[in-house]
Amino acid sequence: MSAATVTLYVPRDSAAIALGANEVAAAIAAEAQQRRVDIAIVRNGSRGMFWLEPLVEVETAQGRMAYGPVDLADVPGLFDAAFHQGGAHPLARGLTEEIPYLKHQERLTFARVGITDPLSLADYLAHEGYVGLQRAIAMSAEAIVQEVLDSGLRGRGGAAFPTGIKWKTVASAQAPQKYIVCNADEGDSGTFSDRMVMEDDPFVLIEGMTIAGLAVGATQGYIYVRSEYPHAIAALDQAVATAGQHGYLGDNILGSGKAFRLEVRMGAGAYICGEETALLESLEGKRGVVRAKPPLPALQGLFGKPTVINNVISLATVPIVLARGAAFYKNYGVGRSHGTLPFQLAGNVKQGGLVEKAFGLTLRQLLQDFGGGTASGRPIRAVQVGGPLGAYMPQQQLDTPLDYEAFAAIGAMVGHGGMVVFDDGVDMAQQARYAMAFCAIESCGKCTPCRIGSTRGVEVIDKIIANKDGKDSRPQQVHLLRDLCDTMLNGSLCAMGGLTPYPVLSALNHFPEDFGVPT
Amino acid sequence: MNRQQPFDVGAVKDVIAARRHMPGAMLPILHGIQDAVGFVPADAVPMIADALNVSRAEVHGVLSFYHHFRQQPAGKHVVQICRAEACQSVGSEALAKHAEQAIGCAFHETTADGQFTLEPVYCLGLCSCGPNVVVDGELHARVGAAKLDRLLQAKRGAP
Numbered sequence: 163m164s165a166a167t168v169t170l171y172v173p174r175d176s177a178a179i180a181l182g183a184n185e186v187a188a189a190i191a192a193e194a195q196q197r198r199v200d201i202a203i204v205r206n207g208s209r210g211m212f213w214l215e216p217l218v219e220v221e222t223a224q225g226r227m228a229y230g231p232v233d234l235a236d237v238p239g240l241f242d243a244a245f246h247q248g249g250a251h252p253l254a255r256g257l258t259e260e261i262p263y264l265k266h267q268e269r270l271t272f273a274r275v276g277i278t279d280p281l282s283l284a285d286y287l288a289h290e291g292y293v294g295l296q297r298a299i300a301m302s303a304e305a306i307v308q309e310v311l312d313s314g315l316r317g318r319g320g321a322a323f324p325t326g327i328k329w330k331t332v333a334s335a336q337a338p339q340k341y342i343v344c345n346a347d348e349g350d351s352g353t354f355s356d357r358m359v360m361e362d363d364p365f366v367l368i369e370g371m372t373i374a375g376l377a378v379g380a381t382q383g384y385i386y387v388r389s390e391y392p393h394a395i396a397a398l399d400q401a402v403a404t405a406g407q408h409g410y411l412g413d414n415i416l417g418s419g420k421a422f423r424l425e426v427r428m429g430a431g432a433y434i435c436g437e438e439t440a441l442l443e444s445l446e447g448k449r450g451v452v453r454a455k456p457p458l459p460a461l462q463g464l465f466g467k468p469t470v471i472n473n474v475i476s477l478a479t480v481p482i483v484l485a486r487g488a489a490f491y492k493n494y495g496v497g498r499s500h501g502t503l504p505f506q507l508a509g510n511v512k513q514g515g516l517v518e519k520a521f522g523l524t525l526r527q528l529l530q531d532f533g534g535g536t537a538s539g540r541p542i543r544a545v546q547v548g549g550p551l552g553a554y555m556p557q558q559q560l561d562t563p564l565d566y567e568a569f570a571a572i573g574a575m576v577g578h579g580g581m582v583v584f585d586d587g588v589d590m591a592q593q594a595r596y597a598m599a600f601c602a603i604e605s606c607g608k609c610t611p612c613r614i615g616s617t618r619g620v621e622v623i624d625k626i627i628a629n630k631d632g633k634d635s636r637p638q639q640v641h642l643l644r645d646l647c648d649t650m651l652n653g654s655l656c657a658m659g660g661l662t663p664y665p666v667l668s669a670l671n672h673f674p675e676d677f678g679v680p681t
Numbered sequence: 682m683n684r685q686q687p688f689d690v691g692a693v694k695d696v697i698a699a700r701r702h703m704p705g706a707m708l709p710i711l712h713g714i715q716d717a718v719g720f721v722p723a724d725a726v727p728m729i730a731d732a733l734n735v736s737r738a739e740v741h742g743v744l745s746f747y748h749h750f751r752q753q754p755a756g757k758h759v760v761q762i763c764r765a766e767a768c769q770s771v772g773s774e775a776l777a778k779h780a781e782q783a784i785g786c787a788f789h790e791t792t793a794d795g796q797f798t799l800e801p802v803y804c805l806g807l808c809s810c811g812p813n814v815v816v817d818g819e820l821h822a823r824v825g826a827a828k829l830d831r832l833l834q835a836k837r838g839a840p
């Protein structure tokens with residue numbers, strides 16, 4: 163590489179790949195060679211602006227310049243415009259950091275994502291990587307737990323249980339072996355922040371789990387990744403190996419005398435394994451059947467031993483909490499929702515992607531200011547927040563602030579921060595039916611309200627839909643549906659059966675016209 | 682078991698031997714077998730049961746619980762279409778209907794000539810750029826009917 167070598171960035175994130183990033187990278191390399199332009203291509207993570215992917219960035223004296231979305235056919239034209247020197251072109255987006263979508267975010271957990279080469283430990287270290295672990299090693303285990311407790315960090319997988327309390331329970335349990343398990347079974351439609359961390363900044367997750375191990379006295383960790391995420395698994399496997407080679411994992415972490423080993427395990431296409439006890443069963447080699455609680459996994463978790471089981475984002479946020487201190491993190495957010503959440507704009511949205519913001523902005527701000535409305539250009543009719551078990555929110559609820567308590571107060575949930583936008587073409591009775599049908603496909607079968615209730619739910623909604631124009635048994639069927647939802651809500655063992663009524667009832671309550679019943 | 686498909690018994694034995702001592706070895710073994718021979722043959726079930734000291738029923742229970750594991754070989758090409766909410770919001774149900782027509786079989790089925798297996802998938806984590814499709818393990822985003830036809834045509838022409 164000479165001094166004149168230009169560094170170009172083409173993301174390796176699987177969403178960018180699905181949009182042609184590999185082909186674009188190859189075409190740029192070939193074109194550069196042909197034109198004798200000296201370039202080096204770094205396969206970085208995605209900036210999370212998926213409507214601009216594949217987003218090619220060029221390193222310039224002013225900073226990185228963005229060009230996107232780049233199609234294969236655009237590559238010769240980009241060279242004609244000397245994009246490798248930051249030249250003007252219709253696809254030019256200016257300095258990446260100045261793109262409003264990115265500029266107006268508060269990226270803490272995602273601080274490095276899109277900037278670094280995800281598989282380069284050197285790049286990770288050059289961007290504040292392992293500062294948190296260095297600090298944790300110098301602290302007592304109790305002090306690490308206290309720091310996480312003081313940060314106000316709550317479980318980002320959806321349940322929002324305080325992470326520090328979970329850790330404290332495991333730390334005070336006495337056992338010869340304890341485990342750290344990362345729940346990377348991100349099965350909710352409309353969510354991809356876990357996937358992005360794993361593919362685009364895997365070391366941050368490894369660092370977070372290592373800190374968790376030091377805090378609670380666990381020496382073995384497992385990352386349970388869904389089989390639908392092969393790119394994430396490959397990135398993690400490589401990062402775990404690299405971390406091991408450099409003393410960041412193993413029997414003597416950074417010479418501290420403390421051990422922490424990590425293994426990546428692949429799920430097998432069962433949505434229910436995102437439920438923590440079903441996940442533990444699956445890791446043990448069994449059917450992913452939900453366990454009754456108590457005992458809590460914190461006391462009797464994996465192989466019956468005390469286990470911290472946290473979501474990817476929770477664990478990936480721990481390094482910055484340790485690096486910058488609890489107060490720094492806690493100062494973001496509102497009420498009891500401290501810190502930031504990487505929100506995910508998905509579905510029928512013009513500018514879909516990842517938006518990390520402090521809690522407190524409204525759903526409408528997120529959808530309009532960042533999302534830019536629907537992709538179809540038609541009005542937004544409903545937004546499902548928090549995955550397949552989250553409520554459908556109508557226009558009149560879009561001014562709700564994104565904060566755990568505000569959402570709970572209106573019978574909705576922030577969950578994992580994923581939001582799926584639907585335009586006015588959506589049939590909400592069909593969406594309600596789908597919620598029940600999905601529950602029927604994915605129920606583990608252990609408890610009756612979920613296993614049978616979901617099937618009965620599909621049947622009842624089918625009757626409501628079929629009777630739309632016929633003679634009217636709908637009020638009776640709707641009564642039955644509400645009764646069924648009540649049973650599922652109160653009688654199910656876990657959130658699968660217990661929350662499936664959320665999308666169903668919210669659809670029925672906010673969009674009764676789609677069910678042929680009076681508003 | 683009737684109509685048992687032939688498979689490489691040695692490869693299955695190798696996987697079991699290499700992974701039987703892992704904690705919670707069942708899923709890693711099933712993955713290994715499927716990766717090696719394309720599916721998990723019924724004859725592998727007693728071999729796994731024997732190695733892990735569990736009953737055949739337990740192995741079968743795990744094998745049949747998870748959507749990812751195949752008990753029969755798939756077609757030459759596997760097409761998976763995301764049918765979850767985010768893709769629904771941008772027309773994946775219409776794409777799913779088109780796929781059944783274009784491929785010539787229903788979901789969870791393989792075409793009579795063994796060329797294609799069509800499957801649903803519930804979320805690939807590409808929810809900002811749906812409808813999303815996987816063809817032989819390769820991800821494709823923003824797939825409409827025309828793009829799906831091109832992807833299928835490329836596979837039909839493939840050796």
